[in-house]
Amino acid sequence: MRRYIFIFTSLFFLNIFSDEEVEKKIKALLPSDLTINFIDQAELDGFFVVNVDNNQILFISKDFEYFFVGDLLKKRLDQGYDSLNIKYRSLFAQNLIKKINKKEFIQFKSPKEITEITVFTDVSCAYCRLMHSQIDDYLELGITVNYLAFPQDGLVGKVFEDMQKLWCSDNRNVAITELKKGNDIEANACTNPVEGHFKTGRLIGATGTPTIVLRDGRIVPGYIPAEELIEIIING
Secondary structure: OOOOOEEOOOOHHHHOOOHHHHHHHHHHHOOOOOOEEEEEEOOOOOEEEEEEHHHEEEEEEOOOOOEEOOOOEEEOOOOOEEEHHHHHHHHHHHHHHHOOOHHHOEEEOOOOOOEEEEEEEOOOOHHHHHHHHOHHHHHHOOEEEEEEEOOOOOOOHHHHHHHHHHHOOOOHHHHHHHHHOOOOOOOOOOOOOHHHHHHHHHHHOOOOOOEEEEOOOOEEEOOOOHHHHHHHHHHO
């Protein structure tokens, strides 16, 4: 499996350990088949934050004696709480989405754009079809929709083949609408990004469709009607 090891910040602890030594010590604490996506200095003093398979978050003490899994909350000035797990998961998702060539998106652009979302979609899934049937609602509220491929059955079978045909279509916007209506489209062969999209979706933790990634990297699983989604986007 491809590994993504990112040290996002300038880490003061490198005066004691090199980044290679930190990675080696952390890997020794974890199952050998667990992929590390990034290591960073946590906002919790004395701890690293480690992002692993499926965009899950671990916190490991800098003496490598303690680690815990669970939601770490940080108190806000207004007495509420923010999840640092969501922050770190969002950062990773946002960085991965930014690396994708925009030409690979199937984009439905809002003429009133105030934000955009990235949607990992499967042309056969009922809720993906429901969401797409309401695409004008999202566009009317200023939400541009960028589709990426995430065949739920993986990289085999009819849906995977249909999604390859889709990304090879001369008019992807028309083709995705036809497929989500249950119609077939003309088969074209080309070098396509479907496998790459699927792997990116797995990296950010997508397990089903639709999986929505907001502009700030927050991940919203499942179908959300446009009016509810814009409230989530605006209010956090």
